[in-house]
Amino acid sequence: MSERIEIESNVMDERRTTGYLEINRFNPAEKTRTALKKLALWWGLSLLSVLIPVFHFVLVPLFFFLGFFFARKGYKSEGQVLSGQTTCPHCGTEIKVAKADLNWPMTEICQSCARVVRMEKKEVVV
Ligand SMILES: [Zn+2]
Known part of the structure; x- marks a missing residue:
């Protein structure tokens, strides 16, 4: 709607x-789903970057925190x-x-x- x-x-x-x-x-359920989707996406990238030599020291925590950041932003979003x-x-x-x-x-x-x-x-x- x-x-x-x-x-x-x-x-x-x-x-x-x-x-x-x-x-x-968004209703609260949709908010949670959207936030989780963003978290999953960034944490997926974080996991993948474990495989990249040297850069994984930077990329893994970076993507991990970006996941939190975007999930929080998505959750705060009204729609x-x-x-x-x-x-x-x-x-x-x-x-x-x-x-x-x-x-x-x-x-x-x-x-x-x-x-x-x-x-x-x-x-x-x-
Ligand atoms: Zn203008």
């Missing part, structure tokens, strides 16, 4: 533009962004949001002016 949420974009100044994200919210669209507040170019983990604030690089566009959940003013 995906849902559409309104976002507000900025380039670290007062200018704001709006947009939307099509997201898929997944399927797609989305916003406008660059600086140059007005349309920005397509790529598929990614949902971690606020979302960032995307403007293809036209190379600015980092930050996207935040639009506050609903009552």
Whole structure:
């Protein structure tokens, strides 16, 4: 089940533009599964690098910790962004949001002016 949420974009100044994200919210079971998958992937790499002479001193612990890092990041993520669209507040170019983990604030690089566009959940003013 995906849902559409309104976002507000900025380039670290007062200018704001709006947009939307099509997201898929994870439930706790899906979060755990996603985190475990990442852990398995990195730990798999860690195990494989045991076979690489010399480098395994570095690679094994590196991949081991990257596994923890990405699993934690995945677990903290609220869900997944399927797609989305916003406008660059600086140059007005349309920005397509790529598929990614949902971690606020979302960032995307403007293809036209190379600015980092930050996207935040639009506050609903009552
Ligand atoms: Zn731009």
